[in-house]
Amino acid sequence: MTKIHVIRTGAFEVNTLIVPVAEKKCFVVDPAGCSLSGDESVVVDWIKKEKLECTGIVLTHSHFDHITGIAPVKKAFPNAPVLIHEAEFNEMQNPPGPMGASVLDFFNIAYFIPTLNQQPSAEIPLKDNQTLECIDAPDWKVIHTPGHTPGSICLYNANEGLLISGDTMFDYGGCGRTDMAGGDEALLVKSLSKIRKTIPQGTKVYPGHESFGFQL
Secondary structure, X not given: OOOXXXXXXXXXXXXXXXXXXXXXXEEEEOOOXXXXXXXXXXXXXXXHXXXXXXXXXXXXXXXXXXXXXXXXXXXXXXXXXXXXEHHHOHHHOOOOOHHHHHHHHHHOOHHHHHHHHOOOOOOEEEOOOOEEHHHOEEEEEEEEOXXXXXXXXXXXXXXXXEEEEEOOEOHHHOEOOOOOOOOOHHHHHHHHHHXXXXXXXXXXXXXXXXXXXXXX
């Protein structure tokens, strides 16, 4: 059984996930640890302690709180590409993009901009139903779940019964907010319905914040 390691990182306590995929390999989802929150090294330290190789950095979406820790991981593992859905690929070229800047304005936290300016650009655009073979994770499939943002994704492993839901779905029936730039309530409702119709009950869910490991 795949054991996902969760480290809460960044100023907004993102569930950064370290997902084992093969012998001594893993990929990282939504690294957020940075100098602003004093935890920029925690993800890399854990991976190196376990003597793992990081094969990729997958972003569930491009909101600032989920991307502030890309740089330390990329520096430690320069061959690990940064992946994000194609709908937000341009947003992650020299971040923050227009949507990201608008979200910073929304929260009045422009002081994040220098940290975001240091983050690497995305390298691989993802599509709905694509598997992550390019980072040695063929059992993981991309599910495009727009609503929280246009390019929000979940990652699903049918063999292991695991769903990484980003900010699309939380525990206790919660879901991501839609009142920021790029948010669309109607699309989010459709995405949640899509998940519930296509993903089996009992699937273990790892969201982008708060409690994790609950069952669908």
